[in-house]
Amino acid sequence: MSLSSALNVAQSSLSVTGLQTAVISRNVAGADSEYYNRKSGLVVTTYGGAVKVASIGRTMNTVLFTNKLSATSTTSAQQAIVNGLDQLEATVNDPELDQSVAAKLGSLNNALQQYSITPDDPLLAQNVLSGADALARALNQASDTVGGVREQADADMAAGVDRVNDLLAEFEQVNRAIVKGTQAGSDITDQLDSRDRILSQLSEEIGISVSTRSGNDMVIYTDGGVTLFETTPRSVTMAPSYALGAGASGNAVFIDGVAVTGANSVMPLKSGQIYGSSVIRDDVAVTYQNQLDEIARGLVEAFAESDQGTPATLPDQAGLFTWPGGPAVPATGTVSPGLAASIRINPNADPTQGGDLDRLRDGGISDPSNPNYVYNSSGAASYSDRIQGLLTALAADRSFDPAAKADPSTSLTGFASSSVGWLEAQRQSSTTTLGYQKALLERTSEALSNATGVSIDEEMTLMMELERSYSASSTLITTIDKMLNSLLEAVR
Numbered sequence: 001m002s003l004s005s006a007l008n009v010a011q012s013s014l015s016v017t018g019l020q021t022a023v024i025s026r027n028v029a030g031a032d033s034e035y036y037n038r039k040s041g042l043v044v045t046t047y048g049g050a051v052k053v054a055s056i057g058r059t060m061n062t063v064l065f066t067n068k069l070s071a072t073s074t075t076s077a078q079q080a081i082v083n084g085l086d087q088l089e090a091t092v093n094d095p096e097l098d099q100s101v102a103a104k105l106g107s108l109n110n111a112l113q114q115y116s117i118t119p120d121d122p123l124l125a126q127n128v129l130s131g132a133d134a135l136a137r138a139l140n141q142a143s144d145t146v147g148g149v150r151e152q153a154d155a156d157m158a159a160g161v162d163r164v165n166d167l168l169a170e171f172e173q174v175n176r177a178i179v180k181g182t183q184a185g186s187d188i189t190d191q192l193d194s195r196d197r198i199l200s201q202l203s204e205e206i207g208i209s210v211s212t213r214s215g216n217d218m219v220i221y222t223d224g225g226v227t228l229f230e231t232t233p234r235s236v237t238m239a240p241s242y243a244l245g246a247g248a249s250g251n252a253v254f255i256d257g258v259a260v261t262g263a264n265s266v267m268p269l270k271s272g273q274i275y276g277s278s279v280i281r282d283d284v285a286v287t288y289q290n291q292l293d294e295i296a297r298g299l300v301e302a303f304a305e306s307d308q309g310t311p312a313t314l315p316d317q318a319g320l321f322t323w324p325g326g327p328a329v330p331a332t333g334t335v336s337p338g339l340a341a342s343i344r345i346n347p348n349a350d351p352t353q354g355g356d357l358d359r360l361r362d363g364g365i366s367d368p369s370n371p372n373y374v375y376n377s378s379g380a381a382s383y384s385d386r387i388q389g390l391l392t393a394l395a396a397d398r399s400f401d402p403a404a405k406a407d408p409s410t411s412l413t414g415f416a417s418s419s420v421g422w423l424e425a426q427r428q429s430s431t432t433t434l435g436y437q438k439a440l441l442e443r444t445s446e447a448l449s450n451a452t453g454v455s456i457d458e459e460m461t462l463m464m465e466l467e468r469s470y471s472a473s474s475t476l477i478t479t480i481d482k483m484l485n486s487l488l489e490a491v492r
Contacts, residue, residue, distance in 0.1 A: 017469050028454070031453070038454045040058075042056070056187045069209075071437065071445075078276060079273070081284070084284060092424070102417050125357045129350060147244060151243065151244050154240060154250050160206070161274065163201075168236070171195065171202070172229070172233055182216040183215060206228070207222060208220050209223060223269065226260055234255055235254075261282070287404065290404040291422070296340040298398060304319050305373045308363070312372075360386075361384070398410075
């Protein structure tokens with residue numbers, strides 16, 4: 001090998017060492033970044049034994065990254081569901097505090113039992129009225145809580161839609177830069193990191209799958225199969241519902257005009273925060289609201305007063321518990337949307353509202369002017385038949401709407417307990433699933449980091465090797481310089 005060839009090899013080695021050192025510096029600087037993938041220079045040998053960095057490569061594990069996207073979406077969806085269930089659980093609270101609707105119903109039943117023993121005691125009658133009022137208020141508050149949970153879920157969906165649109169706009173710019181950089185043969189590794197970061201953040205809001213075409217161009221689909229990005233972002237829209245009363249449906253999320261949430265969605269989302277919030281808004285909270293409305297309907301039905309005339313020709317009318325549709329009694333076995341929010345104590349039995357407390361014992365709450373609804377026609381102070389009848393009605397099996405997903409054929413007390421059991425079962429199951437999904441995401445992220453992340457120890461080891469290579473190349477150049485000087489001296 002000639003001296004000039006050797007000098008060329010040594011100089012190329014110094015150049016490559018400098019570029020590789022710069023790459024190591026980038027790796028060290030990005031070691032703490034969650035979305036940074038390790039970079040490396042691809043060194044090739046050229047004519048004459050010289051070397052050069054042909055390109056900057058990026059460590060990537062497509063399988064692990066895809067699994068991480070899926071785990072992120074599933075975890076986000078489950079987290080949204082658990083958050084919603086935790087808020088709904090506030091209507092049950094600690095069982096020992098007796099704040100749930102079921103507990104209030106039990107307290108009312110106990111008050112009625114005591115009152116039935118001494119029906120002439122006004123204090124016991126007041127306890128019944130207070131228990132009924134507390135039960136009605138508990139239903140009102142629980143219904144308000146459900147409405148608040150639905151509205152929060154709707155707001156979270158709307159915020160998620162805004163974030164998806166922002167991320168897609170950012171993705172478009174990065175993807176365009178990657179395609180252009182690929183065509184030009186420039187270093188696009190940082191842009192690839194940015195694209196992966198955007199995909200990871202996007203998967204928090206919506207379940208996605210990706211496909212890479214020629215030129216590093218990427219297409220994004222939802223996990224339901226709707227195109228989310230292809231060259232340009234697809235429009236993701238949702239009109240906020242703002243107020244969601246009982247029975248009101250929330251607005252759907254649309255991607256390029258295709259509904260991806262709600263009962264009418266053909267290609268629905270399966271994961272992501274938007275999906276999880278839609279489950280709370282359109283399924284879980286709606287079901288729980290139906291249960292509360294059925295409890296309220298059962299109360300109106302159980303405490304309703306019937307015609308005591310002979311023959312009985314008048315319809316049953318709402319007694320101690322009434323509602324805006326009173327004095328009629330709601331249809332049996334069918335959910336009356338919003339009944340739990342509007343149920344209240346009949347003022348005809350409440351002395352503070354001009355009513356008469358004795359009507360709890362005697363009847364006539366529904367229509368004081370009509371004697372046909374009075375049970376204690378003799379006015380006996382020890383009359384307890386009406387109170388016993390109320391206790392029997394509370395314990396009797398009745399039909400509930402199967403749409404409420406609680407026991408459809410049981411007593412009112414049994415249905416209320418079944419509702420609590422349903423909510424707690426949903427919460428326990430979702431919390432367990434969330435724990436599993438979090439563990440899966442953590443393990444997947446750890447495996448991906450081990451495969452594509454930066455190890456400072458490895459980078460320092462490589463840096464030492466480059467230092468030795470740099471020293472060897474410098475020594476070689478120094479030696480060649482001395483040899484050339486000797487040749488020039490000999491010529492002179």
